Amino acid sequence: MPTRLHDAATVLRQITERVSLPAPCLALSQARELLSEHYGLCGELQPLGSQQDLNVLMDTGQGKFVLKACHASYAEPELHAQHAALGVLRDQGLPVPSVVAAKTGNTLLTLDIEGQALRVRVLEYLQGQPLTRCGWLPAPVIQAMGTLCAQVDRALADFDHEGLARTLQWDPRHAPALIDRLLAQVEDPRLRGRLSEAARAAAIRLSPLMKQLPIQAVHLDITDDNTVWAQDAQRQWQLQGLIDFGDLVRTWRVADLSVTCAALLHHADGDPFRVLAAVSAYQAVNPLTEAELRALWPLVVNRAIVLVLSSAQQQAIDPGNQYIRDNAAHEWQIFETAQAAPLALMEVAILQAAGSAPSAPCFVDCAPLLPTVAGHPVARLDLGVLSVHCDAGNWEVPGFDQRLLAAQSAPACTLHGQYRLSQTHIDRSEEPATCALGVELKLEPGTAVQAPQDGTWRSVDEQSGYLRSSSWDLWLTGLAQAPADGQWLRKGDALGNSGERLSVQLCLDSSLEPPFFAAPSRAPAWLALCPSPAGLLRLDCNADALPDPHALLARRGASFARSQKHYYLDPPQIERGWRNYLIDLQGRSYLDMLNNVAVLGHGHPRMAAESARQWSLLNTNSRFHYAAVTEFSERLLALAPDGFDRVFMVNSGTEANDLAIRLAWAYSGGRDMLSVLEAYHGWSVATDAISTSIADNPQALETRPAWVHPVEAPNTFRGRFRGPDSAADYLRDVDNRLAELDASRRQLAGIICEPVYGNAGGIALPPGYLQAAYAKVRARGGVCIADEVQVGYGRLGEHFWGFEEQGVVPDIITMAKGMGNGQPLGVVITRREIAEALEAEGYFFSSAGGSPVSCRIGMAVLDVLQQEGLWDNARETGRYFKARLQALVDKHPLAGAAHGSGFYLGLELVRDRDTLEPATEETMVLCNRLRELGIFMQPTGDYLNILKIKPPMCTTRASVDYFVDCIDRVLSQGV
Template sequence: MLLSTLIQRSSQPSPSLGEAQAHALLRSHYDLQGTLQVLGSQQDLNFRVDSDQGRFVLKVCHGGYAAVELQAQHAALAFLHGQGVPVPVVRKASTGELLLDLEVDGQPLRARLLDYIDGQPLTRLGHLPARVMAELGTLCARVDEALADFDHPGLERTLQWDPRHAQVLIPHLSPVLQNAQRRAQMEQVAQSAAARLQPLVDLLPIQAVHLDITDDNVVWARDAERQWQVQGVIDFGDLVRTWRIADLSVTCAALLHHAEGDPLRILPAVSAYHAVNPLQDSELRALWPLVLNRAAVLVLSSEQQLAIDPDNQYTRDNIAHEWEIFDTACAVPAALMEAAILQAAGRKPASIDLGDCAVLLPTLNGEAMTRVDLGVLSPHCEAGNWEQPGFDQRLLAAQPGPACSLHGQYRLSQTHIDRPEEPATCALGVELNLLPGTALQAPAAGVWQCIGDGRGCLRTAHWSLWLDGLEEAPTDGQALRKGQAIGATCGYLRVQLCVDTDIRPPFFATPSHAAAWLALCPSPRTLLGFDCDAEPLADARALLARRDASFARSQKHYYAQPPHIERGWRNYLIDMQGRSYLDMLNNVAVLGHGHPRMAAESARQWSLVNTNSRFHYAAIAEFSERLLEVAPEGFDRVFLVNSGTEANDLAIRLAWAYSGGRDLLSVLEAYHGWSVATDAISTSIADNPQALETRPDWVHPVEAPNTFRGRYRGADSAADYLRDVDAKLADLDARGRQLAGMICEPVYGNAGGISLPPGYLREAYAKVRQRGGVCIADEVQVGYGRLGEYFWGFEEQGVVPDIITMAKGMGNGQPLGAVITRREIAEALEAEGYFFSSAGGSPVSCRIGMAVLEVMRDEGLWDNARDVGRYFKARLQALVDKYPLAGAAHGSGFYLGLELVRDRQTLEPATEETMILCDRLRDLGIFMQPTGDYLNILKIKPPMCTTRASVDYFVDSVERVLDEGL
């Protein structure tokens, strides 16, 4: 009887009702007129109704559906609405009824009208952030919590989606699969799920559940910050009394479509549900078998529906992503998912007792074991040597005696670059370097399974021990007693313990899977007889809290929850779990991170002396001479400081001293530093929201010559912007004020590297000099070869300033800045007193500064910035040509900007979309941050060793996110 009912329910096509008939129904029973739009459904028929009385949904189903079941839905909607859960309201017909019994063309039908909830489902959204998954879990918990007190006779129904019937339904529907391999896989999954579920079924709480809280049946809308917010829950067609945990299993199964092949990505939904509506251990253990069954029933039901209703486009559209759900559910062992689910709910998976076991290596006799650090901070790792194949094994073999790697350590050698997925870096076992011929014995009774040459597994009643590196080994299937010889090692031995005897674990796990895998693959230290465990990593969140508690919070950090970074190499930063992030924003490390020349120069000079510049040493003269070699002709004096702020602050003092005036022109939307003087001339509201209201009377901002979004557009706008310069100068002239000068970035750095309109600086400089002022080129961000086409930014404008300021990349991270000028300007300051910087121009800084110039020359980094930069700009321009959101590509070389706009005509800045894009790029292993007054520009300024491969990965990733939808 049960099977026949399930077959009947799973074998009906959708009812037939034309638009004209639907219009007639609405007019006669609801006094409604409007336009209709068909909405998808597997076995019902739904129309969206747009009328002058509002927007509604007309739902039509077969007359064979029991009225009491539909009445249960209506009662549940009213019940939930009364408890504040966002659900649609059922509208009464003109007769006062909620449910209409009709006959159309001989078809018995049932119809009802519900309010339409505006918004959209997220079914087709390419990527769901963890926050959205968590909100779906929270919503599911709220609905279940409310329905716990709901009862109705219509809940007692036989429904194909009720997981209590899966073990009957799956074998019945399996023959619909034509592919024998797929059919066998389906049956194996069902059997495995049944075995895990069977001991738990009598322990699972039962109540009324929605049973379809999915990405398709929850309506969402974006808020002002482009974040998805829940608007309501729809489609109560699967309302039934069954296991409470079934509701969450349906939600989790739906989220697998958005998990990008990794089922552990749905865990935020589990954690969020459990926080609102706590689950029992039995429910947590039952969750994944139920998800597997749900995935199987989804696929089989759709295949069955297509067989009987091949024109059902809704089913046809869904079946591909239902197969994706099934394949993702099968992507990892069920034991791993159970461990991960328990951990997500704050529970510890069961452990095993190894206290009665014999030691695996009885002949070591307590010999000292060298613990070899292979982690991210290992002193053995330097200058990228970890990239060499076999690095870990060679390091172990180089130890003078027995040596072991560390269980649970995140190994640097396992990192990878320019790839979106996490690298598998966490060691789930231990590697040993031993004397060849070292004997092994069985720690417990079990059966030996031969895996390959020198490899095998000892399977005991409760755990398995995987070994690799045996010179002699038992035969396949041989029963071993505790203490019996297994064989001997060839010198290298890999050891891995697993508490689930049905799976073969990987030797390395990704960081996001590591906790669950470590629960299944605990440390073999008891079997080995010595400590082989890695020290736990510092808690990144706790460390961030310590920073916030002691480090002034105005000193911001990237990202709300930033990765813990302690190592870098070339154009990558590496977190403590061994993930390498493509660094696309670090314009300080021009040579790249971890450059061996920098380490050598600083170490050598520190070993000699490091003092202040009032002492006499060669490095300061040599470095000053090198800086003058790259400066324009006529520049003959150098000041050395520690930062761009100090350089610009000193430039202001020089301008004051030389001109005798105080008034300075600065350009809007610019940032020049944090000191009192440089903050005064900085006008970027992104860096200081009060910038425009807090300028002192000696600062005179002129209109930003932004050729993309400024008042005047295009390359021929210089004369228009110069009118504002004339106006400010005329005002100073009228008041008899002596102009000190003008400071300007020759390329608009904070706006993403926008070039100034041709001729702008030539004319502006002339006007300033005509009044006795000096022209300051702030090259802190854009100079020193980063632009690729030019060494200095002012070269693009065909001008020579009077003062050049520089910092950032000069020291590749060493605090180092410079002011380069002419003798008469430098000596004007001397007339007011001498200048001194305690650390500016120290021997260490000077040696590093010279080394930076030499490496940039020797490694061709200026040429690389030009050549790869041209390629980079072209690829960004291709994005602009393809995607309306990508409004413009700015800059050159390795100082580029991609500006995002919502409208190409109004140039409305896509601020929120830009931040979402940056956060998503971080998920893909790329560091990127926004810039500009509207924070809608990707500020692309990577180390100058960046390769074409990295450029391709970056642009491909941006394109991927744009395709996902922002």
């Protein structure tokens, strides 16, 4: 024992001496002279940050190198070991720097510079940047870090060198003693207490595992700061290399991964589960033992504590070191995130990430918890996302679950492992805790409750507590008569009687007070710790497993034509909607900011009632005589300008625009159409012909038929002519196209144009553009078609129809999408003489266009839009929305412009405000990041660099604030 105490004291003394050293002092002029004299290198110098070493970058013009200087107290074998390890890793093809020899041929020099004895060496500089200041990191980067760590450890598995036998403050074997010594550096007693308690809890977990942990050479600093990266053309981070082998040591193998995981916590947005991707990636390359996996998170916690304490120590020693000051806040953040989940939960999650499932408990020898109920039929209460009990948002009312349970006949139970809709939340970035980790039962009051195993009862209050057995804790709430606190009970002893409702939950780890609900990402780990009590209840209380969304996506890909794309590479399975939210099967509510079809919002009860009622009566085609088609036609004409007196009912915007083209042909006697570049009008042969959006069809500009004549897009933001006074400039291209037609003596059929540029994010046309263009077309016998499919029906807020913004009246109006709130419904509104021109070619018929169901739903949409004030909401909330987007433009250089009005808005992202270089890849990164924060958003525009913001018209200011705040958050973190 005295020898061990002496060894521990010696280790602490050595560590303390080393950590007490400030970084070497070396002026740039001295560094320049040193590099020239000993290495023959000349160039520009730049100091690099470090905690205890001195690093200087030299750019010679032909190459870049790093001068590294440390105190001579660093033994030469330690530095030679680093050089040897670099050689081993390079031989394995890993991206590490080479060591540059001095003129003497030595790779390590010991120099005296103004009384400082320094060890000096020069390494190749690896191009790239560290990720320390990047904030949030995407999952592929986290996986890449885990893979790199595994590759390095596997390559160094058999590496040995005398310089590895060193005493290092970062060696986790010394962490407990070092923490104890340095705790005094933290003056705040509350913070000091938190660090001490965290270290104590980690020691309890780690102590029985230490002798089982394999030892080898490890880098021990594979972090965001010591890896360098570069972004590819898609703005994805690609690893360029690993640097800084200053912490190379022989210690526990798993220590390397613990350091990497700890560093990644700085980029986890407070969620430690995000770093599990690194564990999975590591395990796939260099599998850890079960003991190592169990030891991993205690080591992460200890690493976080040592980081905090070491920074406090170094700041006291070297208060002028900016590098240390900058890192201090990050290191506290790492500690806070490491503490954001219990050690027991992280242990199970790590085992699961590594492909190892903890064993389930056995209840064979247990007595039934409810002896008079066990084995009897029980009513299973479905509270899941698709439950028939959930309707029209009733799940939002507090106490929804309990009221439903109370209405059941006893015995009844909720379901263990079910994701409950009532637990969802809105406009929040964190996942809702929806997965039930226990069961609630409705019982006859006075139902006997007995101890399933021997154990001690611990009271929480008069009606709740837990029975602690040798295998688990059984948590109960709702006992009418509970045992006394501390009472020892044998299997079968009475635990008392139940009230009408009893809550039952198991927990396998006695250090935990488990929550009753868990977030979906944490649910597998929590369910392993809180298994179903069905074995104790002898009742069928387990929820059915959810379908595998990846398997369903594979089935979709095997049967659904690939050209029909889906949002996101790994989309959530959406099976329910309510108002301006879409809900997946795990109960997460996503803010829907892109669904311009559901103008009223999702799941509207009026839509359900109207369609069910009409389906129960009649649904047929419009050649039969019924009231709905007449009534709806009259209401649509009342919304159109004076002079419009005929309606065609169709199924979609594509069909509406296709019909509008046919009407123009029939009325004018010509075939040639003017369309506008960057526009989208539909997928039929004719509407695809006039669509020129290369985002929708990359070959759009090369595949136009001869009868289509695109004119220059009057894009006032990024077009050839910019600003509100550019109409005359853009109209010259209209004149040119018309002049070509005049010269060829071809009859013009008409022009089709969105009055507001929908696919470009709602950009307004320059004032006067349509007025002049319409006049030119009409002078040649053509008709003017306003494609209002995306922007009409009050969505713009300031106007009901988009053409009103231009102060014009078209000859044909086409509309679809939102007019049916999701029901296939489209319309063409025009004048009698244009409508009747089609009769010369035969009659027109659309099988389901104008069906009774569609017409009734169409009228109900108009009712709700008015009754619920949604047009007013589009105007008022839309103005607020636009102002908030403009504030983003004022704050973030990447946000180039805010377009549109009402609930048809666009935020255009550019890399340069002058050149307007589109930030295409950044926009996609932003959309994917918003999805992780619970928001659905997709890009639009020919360069896919515009957020196309077109939410349901019931969207609130709170949702607007959440959406814009999240964009601000992501742009602040960097994309």
